[in-house]
């Protein structure tokens with residue numbers, strides 16, 4: 001399909017369907033998130049969205065079906081079916097001999113939708129608690145669901161060893177039979193807790209035992225548990241500035257007071273923990289690969305944080321979300337393994353090392369927290385599904401996890417280098433890449449006076465996802481730019497996307 005072909009409008013009427021509107025129809029139908037819909041349904045929904053957004057006024061003529069079909073590179077029948085559906089829903093009128101028009105009824109539909117949206121925007125939804133309204137207004141954690149370039153934090157899944165996974169899952173079902181259909185213990189299945197403890201002890205220098213591992217659905221769940229089980233609303237927590245937005249939102253939702261601590265190239269400026277008055281009950285950190293800067297927390301700072309937590313009887317919340325992917329030797333040992341005072345909660349996830357659809361994360365806890373955290377998780381979701389837990393345990397025991405991570409480490413290291421090269425070749429007028437020593441995403445700093453949010457939105461319309469860096473800061477000291485994920489796309493895909501991004505930035509720069 002010729003999405004990139006220039007618009008071909010046959011009559012004056014068709015000119016009324018502006019280039020921007022045609023582009024937005026193309027972007028909607030080309031979006032992989034809508035891939036499950038038939039082509040005519042995608043066209044129908046895209047035009048309907050334009051009407052609901054007020055981009056097509058009442059009475060506005062739509063392009064003739066033949067003209068739109070030509071512009072989109074689809075058959076006329078496809079557009080006809082889309083128009084018939086819009087007509088059946090009342091969004092358009094069809095007048096014999098003069099074409100299709102946005103209907104008067106659409107005005108009422110638009111108003112309805114507008115009121116609903118406004119209510120969402122101002123939080124005026126009845127019957128929500130103050131906390132519920134605040135969470136709703138905060139907007140949740142915006143995950144990039146479709147693997148579009150450069151959505152940060154997404155792994156490559158197209159080469160996942162599915163056959164091995166499937167074989168191991170069959171073994172689990174054969175051996176456990178219908179027992180695998182029952183509840184898991186809330187702390188997690190024993191074989192998985194053992195495999196996780198072995199993994200973090202060997203690879204991350206942790207001090208874990210299976211009894212201290214709590215299996216969860218995600219690090220996000222771990223963050224919510226930490227925020228509510230370890231702290232009360234109104235308590236202070238030190239956070240990195242800039243910080244991982246998922247953590248910030250979990251802490252805000254629990255009513256904590258987030259106190260931003262600035263960073264330098266060695267990670268959090270730990271001396272400021274001692275200076276802050278009043279002190280905090282916890283500190284949140286991503287020490288092996290700071291999100292989003294990529295800095296590694298220096299060893300003396302790790303020791304200083306452990307000392308601070310011990311003296312304050314505070315908690316260290318260590319989010320070790322992607323340390324499997326370190327490209328220059330082994331990453332530094334985790335803080336948990338260095339902490340003799342049992343003040344550290346270690347959080348890990350398989351979202352990046354395996355695949356996001358697995359929904360398995362975990363905590364390695366100080367012994368005294370295992371009971372309270374396990375009870376609290378039963379209130380959130382009871383337990384994690386047994387079949388994926390048992391399959392994952394086998395995947396780890398059998399050496400498949402280690403082999404997969406080794407393969408992906410080489411793949412991602414190459415993609416990181418490719419993206420760094422592409423940025424310096426094609427985007428050097430706009431961006432400066434800070435090439436990270438690990439992980440799946442690269443912070444790129446805007447060196448031109450282009451508004452970050454406008455660039456993010458224009459890129460999204462062009463099929464590219466960027467996370468704006470300045471949105472991740474809690475203090476006024478913001479650096480504008482983008483966090484660009486490189487792991488989920490092959491070098492040729494990265495190249496095409498960089499070309500599109502260059503077009504987007506050039507267009508914004510020329511205005």
Ligand SMILES: Cc1ncc(COP(=O)(O)O)c(C=O)c1O
Pocket residue numbers: 152153217218219220221244246286291319321348349350351356360361
């Ligand atoms: C710092 C950090 N922690 C945790 C996660 C998410 O992990 P999970 O899917 O287990 O919540 C992400 C995802 O981007 C992340 O960047």
